[in-house]
Amino acid sequence: MATTERDEAGLIARILAGQKELFHELIRPYEGMVYMTVFSIVRNETDAEDCAQDTMVNAYRHLGKFRGEAKFSTWLATIAVNEGRQKLRKAKRAKEDSLDEPIEGDDQQITPAPLTDWREIPLEALERKELRETLRTAVAELPGIYRQIVTLRDLEELNVAETAAALHINENMVKVRLHRARMMLQKRLAPYLKTTARAKKEFWRRMPWN
Amino acid sequence: MELNCKHVWAYISDYIDDSVPPELREEIERHLEHCEICSAILDSTRNILVLTGDDRTFELPVGYSERLHERLARELADETNAPTTG
Numbered sequence: 001m002a003t004t005e006r007d008e009a010g011l012i013a014r015i016l017a018g019q020k021e022l023f024h025e026l027i028r029p030y031e032g033m034v035y036m037t038v039f040s041i042v043r044n045e046t047d048a049e050d051c052a053q054d055t056m057v058n059a060y061r062h063l064g065k066f067r068g069e070a071k072f073s074t075w076l077a078t079i080a081v082n083e084g085r086q087k088l089r090k091a092k093r094a095k096e097d098s099l100d101e102p103i104e105g106d107d108q109q110i111t112p113a114p115l116t117d118w119r120e121i122p123l124e125a126l127e128r129k130e131l132r133e134t135l136r137t138a139v140a141e142l143p144g145i146y147r148q149i150v151t152l153r154d155l156e157e158l159n160v161a162e163t164a165a166a167l168h169i170n171e172n173m174v175k176v177r178l179h180r181a182r183m184m185l186q187k188r189l190a191p192y193l194k195t196t197a198r199a200k201k202e203f204w205r206r207m208p209w210n
Numbered sequence: 211m212e213l214n215c216k217h218v219w220a221y222i223s224d225y226i227d228d229s230v231p232p233e234l235r236e237e238i239e240r241h242l243e244h245c246e247i248c249s250a251i252l253d254s255t256r257n258i259l260v261l262t263g264d265d266r267t268f269e270l271p272v273g274y275s276e277r278l279h280e281r282l283a284r285e286l287a288d289e290t291n292a293p294t295t296g
């Protein structure tokens with residue numbers, strides 16, 4: 001979603017000066033990011049689409065307040081997170097996602113899963129549709145704070161500072177949660193990446209996690 | 211200091227993001243050279259990230275963009291909603 005060629009400051013100035021139609025062009029590169037961001041919070045397609053639309057509408061209405069200290073994309077992500085959280089509060093969803101709940105598992109170390117004969121696994125394995133579906137499910141089932149981090153950092157490739165700004169947490173927290181989230185995904189996906197699951201039993205018994 | 215596997219696991223995410231200090235990075239790499247377990251964990255995590263970032267994994271709903279721009283067109287047509295500076 002990098003758009004280094006675009007003069008966004010110029011676009012914004014023209015929109016504010018009355019060329020409103022340019023707003024369509026301004027937001028086009030970020031449609032996906034906004035949708036995935038709100039989806040990671042509200043977790044259903046209908047609400048996510050509503051939230052994504054509301055995010056863009058709000059961004060339009062408040063465009064004059066965008067001062068350019070942050071990147072436009074980060075500003076937009078921040079609005080998206082706020083929209084998503086508002087929606088969630090209204091809907092009073094499942095406990096695990098409540099923003100006020102203590103964070104489950106935040107203090108626990110996630111141990112990655114060992115893989116046997118990893119080197120035999122061809123890259124084509126990554127092309128398997130089944131693996132994509134499993135990954136989608138695995139991300140969807142992560143606790144909210146981890147799902148949001150993964151979405152911003154690894155799906156939408158915001159950097160650590162941008163992710164921290166959008167989620168209103170510090171950069172260290174982003175790194176800590178991202179690590180746990182990635183390890184959870186590795187653990188979950190490992191069985192699908194193995195070729196010979198039960199090999200070398202003796203070998204594994206000597207490993208540090210046993 | 212000799213790194214053990216558990217130490218290495220604690221830095222996998224930062225290592226992938228290239229945000230570990232150079233000295234530690236060297237130690238991790240030295241460990242990876244002889245440890246197949248950690249190498250496999252690192253590779254598999256990397257591959258999962260490649261898959262996560264792939265547009266085909268997380269798709270947008272059909273018609274999402276069209277509906278979004280229709281809504282925006284209605285919004286833009288309404289003068290009372292025009293953004294103001296300040």
Ligand SMILES: [Zn+2]
Nearest residue numbers: 215245247248
């Ligand atoms: Zn190791």
